[in-house]
Amino acid sequence: MPAANAQEDATADGGQDSLPATAQRLLTGAIACFASKGYQASTTRDICNEADLSAGALYVYFESKEHLLFELVQRAHRDVLVALEALAPAEPGAEADLLVAQIRTLTHWHVDNHLRARVAQTELPNLRGDHLAAVRRQRTSIEALLRSTVVAGCESGVFRCADPQLFVRATLSLCIDVIRWYNPGGHYGADDLARSNVDILHTYLQHAGQ
Amino acid sequence: MPAANAQEDATADGGQDSLPATAQRLLTGAIACFASKGYQASTTRDICNEADLSAGALYVYFESKEHLLFELVQRAHRDVLVALEALAPAEPGAEADLLVAQIRTLTHWHVDNHLRARVAQTELPNLRGDHLAAVRRQRTSIEALLRSTVVAGCESGVFRCADPQLFVRATLSLCIDVIRWYNPGGHYGADDLARSNVDILHTYLQHAGQ
DNA sequence: GTCTATAAGTTGATAGAC
DNA sequence: GTCTATCAACTTATAGAC
Known part of the structure; x- marks a missing residue:
């Protein structure tokens, strides 16, 4: 995981990308705007202002306000996927370690990047049809990664689970929903949040149906 | 629980209130608009149109578009609270029955009223300061109801729980987040969703820290 | 109570100076 | 690449006819 600011992260990138510095500033400004007022209520003027630019400068780097949102949401999902794929694969019979690592990674990422994460989750419906479809594919990949861990654990006998699909959705609900509760000064x-999520979810997989 | 339409509910009220029929129609139209396009992207013309009224008619019944949203969100939270308070209190030592009923009630309400629920959860930040504060009080009441069940169960020895506060937040995350997954035709x-939520959460309370 | 018309302000996006 | 100026469209809310 990158050394993210645990207090409040409003940067647009995990630090591994090639975008003009000014475009990065616009993305960062957009995160601040969208997180506080929402996508629709944020004007292109607000975003430019937050990035210390004037009204029209946004359109040098992005085709439209919606393209900017897509870039932002798409990168957030990509970073989550990258963080999950960086985890060591599970030895058969040791799926619990991987699942715990996945839950911890998901929770930490969403807490450490809670502004970006909030925008990426909340403003999804404002994406254009084809852009939304692209992000949906990323979300399907994330879900599939978790499901394969749960299914493998069930097959190797270390997990019990009535319905891996519903369990994975519950996992995502818990790990993502922290962005609504989390308060940096709280x-x-x-x-704490990662431990709580691991406890609840892993306890279920150890004792389900008993 | 009222006999709600399990396919898709877009009515503004649980059926227990005194609001002019036209105001009800406006609320119902607003739910459809807000759920599909979001609060900011929905114009007062859209809402009036959905209610078969003309542009200015909204302001006969609501001071502003924001007052209409408040009425809608406030009533949704009130209905959840009413549904939870209708449950029989727990005999000491039988807190599990109450908690299971609370989880089932919460999940069913959010599924059966998923449009209203989605608007009430998603558009919360668009409320004015004092209106937001009023809804926050309602949310605190809901949280307190659940927490008292968990704490009572811990004290009577039927539950184990490392942190009731975090557990209650997880409970709300799971029961509310179904509005993002749920698809009436799916x-x-x-x-199914209620059973899954009960399984995961109750299993934890039975086996935590073992 | 509902309608149409309109006021007053804001929006996303473009054009052209520097 | 960044700025200012501007367009055309659209916004909430109000006023006055019926």
Whole structure:
């Protein structure tokens, strides 16, 4: 995982990309705007202002306000996928370690990038049809990664699970929904939330149907 | 629970209120608009149109577009609270029955009213300061109801739970997040989702820390 | 109570100076 | 590449006819 600012991250990239510095500033400004007022209520002027640019400059780097949103949402999902794929694959019979790592990674990523994550989750319906379809494919990949861990664990006998599909959705619900609760100045930190999610989900897989 | 339409509910009220029929129609139209396009992207003309009224008629019944949203969100939360308060209180030592009923009620309500629920959850940040504060109080009441069940169960020894506060948040995450997954024509019904949520959450309370 | 007309302001996006 | 100026369209909310 990148050394993300645990207090509040408003950067547009995990640090592994090639986008003009000004475009990055626009993405960062857009995250701040969208997170506080929502996509529709944020004007292109607001975004340019946040990036210390004037009204028309946005259109040098992005075809439209919607293209900017797509870039932002698409990169957030890509970064989650990259973080999950960086985890060591599971030895047969040791799927619990991988699943715990996946839950921890997901929770930490969403807490550490809670502004980007909130925008990426909340403003999804504002994407154009083909852009939405592209992000849906990324989301399907993330779901598939988790499901294969759960299914493998069930087959090797270390997990019990009535319905892996519903369990994976519950996992994503818990790990993503922290962006709605999480408050950087609050009582709970990323570790607390990750531990809670691991406890609840892993306990189920150990004791389901008993 | 009221006999809600399990396919798709777009009515504005649980059936227990005193609002002019035209105002109800406006609320119902607003739910359809907000659910499909979002609050900011829905114009007052869209809403009036959906209610078979002309441009200015909205302002006879609501001070502003934001007041209409508040009415809608506030009523959704009130109905959830009413449904939870209708459950029989727990005998000491039998808190599991109440918690299971609460989880089932929450999941079913959000599935049966998934359009209203989606609007009430998603468009919350568009409320004015004082209106948002009022809804936050309702949400605190819902959280407190669940927490008292969990805490009572821990004290009577039928539950184990490392942190009731985090567990209640996880419960709400799971029961509410179904509005993002749920598809009326899809493979899973309200009963499936409720059973899955009960399984995951109750299994944890029975086996936590073992 | 519902309608049409309109006010007053804002929007996304473009054109052309520098 | 960035700026300012501007377009055409659309927004919420109000006023006054019926």
